[in-house]
Amino acid sequence: MSVASVNDTEVGEAAHTGILFGPLPGMLGYQIRQAQTAVFRDFATSVSGLEISPGEFSLLTLIDVNPGASQTQLTAVYKVDKSTLSLRISGLVKRGLVRRSRSKTDRRYYALWLAAPGRRLLGKVRQQVDRQERAMAAALGPDEREAMLGMLERIVRVFES
Amino acid sequence: MSVASVNDTEVGEAAHTGILFGPLPGMLGYQIRQAQTAVFRDFATSVSGLEISPGEFSLLTLIDVNPGASQTQLTAVYKVDKSTLSLRISGLVKRGLVRRSRSKTDRRYYALWLAAPGRRLLGKVRQQVDRQERAMAAALGPDEREAMLGMLERIVRVFES
DNA sequence: TATTGTTATACTCTATAACTATA
DNA sequence: TATAGTTATAGAGTATAACAATA
Numbered sequence: 083m084s085v086a087s088v089n090d091t092e093v094g095e096a097a098h099t100g101i102l103f104g105p106l107p108g109m110l111g112y113q114i115r116q117a118q119t120a121v122f123r124d125f126a127t128s129v130s131g132l133e134i135s136p137g138e139f140s141l142l143t144l145i146d147v148n149p150g151a152s153q154t155q156l157t158a159v160y161k162v163d164k165s166t167l168s169l170r171i172s173g174l175v176k177r178g179l180v181r182r183s184r185s186k187t188d189r190r191y192y193a194l195w196l197a198a199p200g201r202r203l204l205g206k207v208r209q210q211v212d213r214q215e216r217a218m219a220a221a222l223g224p225d226e227r228e229a230m231l232g233m234l235e236r237i238v239r240v241f242e243s
Numbered sequence: 244m245s246v247a248s249v250n251d252t253e254v255g256e257a258a259h260t261g262i263l264f265g266p267l268p269g270m271l272g273y274q275i276r277q278a279q280t281a282v283f284r285d286f287a288t289s290v291s292g293l294e295i296s297p298g299e300f301s302l303l304t305l306i307d308v309n310p311g312a313s314q315t316q317l318t319a320v321y322k323v324d325k326s327t328l329s330l331r332i333s334g335l336v337k338r339g340l341v342r343r344s345r346s347k348t349d350r351r352y353y354a355l356w357l358a359a360p361g362r363r364l365l366g367k368v369r370q371q372v373d374r375q376e377r378a379m380a381a382a383l384g385p386d387e388r389e390a391m392l393g394m395l396e397r398i399v400r401v402f403e404s
Numbered sequence: 405t406a407t408t409g410t411t412a413t414a415c416t417c418t419a420t421a422a423c424t425a426t427a
Numbered sequence: 428t429a430t431a432g433t434t435a436t437a438g439a440g441t442a443t444a445a446c447a448a449t450a
Binding site: 169172192 | 433
Binding site for chain 2: 108117148151
């Protein structure tokens with residue numbers, strides 16, 4: 083498909099119900115959304131019972147890799163408002179997954195760490211995420227997988243300005 | 244990157260704050276989510292003032308392409324609960340963007356159409372979406388863009404079973 | 405009985421604004 | 428004054444369950 087044809091009113095594939103998708107399947111934005119929804123749905127079923135969301139998995143991973151980091155530092159990477167992050171972290175602390183203590187040098191800061199149950203949970207979830215990643219990798223092959231990671235990063239960068 | 248390395252604890256790139264991303268940047272699920280967030284954010288700013296969400300754009304497009312379709316038919320494609328779709332459609336009807344009337348042959352059904360203001364709005368939003376698609380296409384080039392659409396569709400299919 | 409659609413309700417995730425405490 | 432974090436509140440988007448109307 084040429085770039086120009088993005089503007090055409092193409093007829094998308096019909097579902098088995100006879101409903102047409104119109105131009106949506108030819109749009110990257112739409113297909114990215116569909117893929118993201120599929121990945122989240124699979125995540126939810128594969129970790130059902132572990133009581134964890136994709137966002138919480140990211141958060142636990144970031145705290146694991148950055149022990150001692152503060153909430154404000156995390157918002158630079160996990161892009162939500164500090165009030166939202168406060169609620170998320172409070173939830174993880176209440177569940178015994180994360181521990182925090184005020185910094186000795188500047189008592190405004192918290193320092194965050196994974197508690198042992200958090201590390202255990204992260205390990206279990208990581209297994210499921212790795213399984214999910216392998217399933218996608220098998221559908222693409224190593225070269226396409228690597229190419230796709232690069233393309234997704236470039237797309238993010240398109241809108242950073 | 245090999246498929247096996249998905250399991251490694253790779254060190255992700257550091258943000259300009261010194262925070263590490265850990266294994267996240269090497270995960271398709273994570274990068275798909277990042278791209279989706281970036282696309283939605285750009286959508287929101289580019290159509291700000293038009294009071295429309297990405298989901299409403301999809302819905303208006305589907306109604307445009309399938310005039311006369313019922314709400315139940317739409318849920319086969321726009322995958323939300325019928326109660327959720329009822330609320331969404333009610334909102335579009337109240338805003339004068341969509342019209343509905345009971346089917347003559349089976350009065351349980353609604354038949355949905357775009358009202359004139361809905362068609363006008365969809366046209367404006369479509370211009371912005373096309374601009375967004377061209378921006379992404381420019382960052383990829385025609386071949387990669389087409390390849391990416393195919394890969395995204397395959398990823399959705401991985402989880403359909 | 406089954407299907408279409410609505411409503412009441414609740415849950416999750418989010419941001420804004422006002423706040424406390426520390427610096 | 429400025430920064431780190433919390434809380435109150437509100438809005439968007441979602442699903443479940445009970446329901447009314449129609450078949």
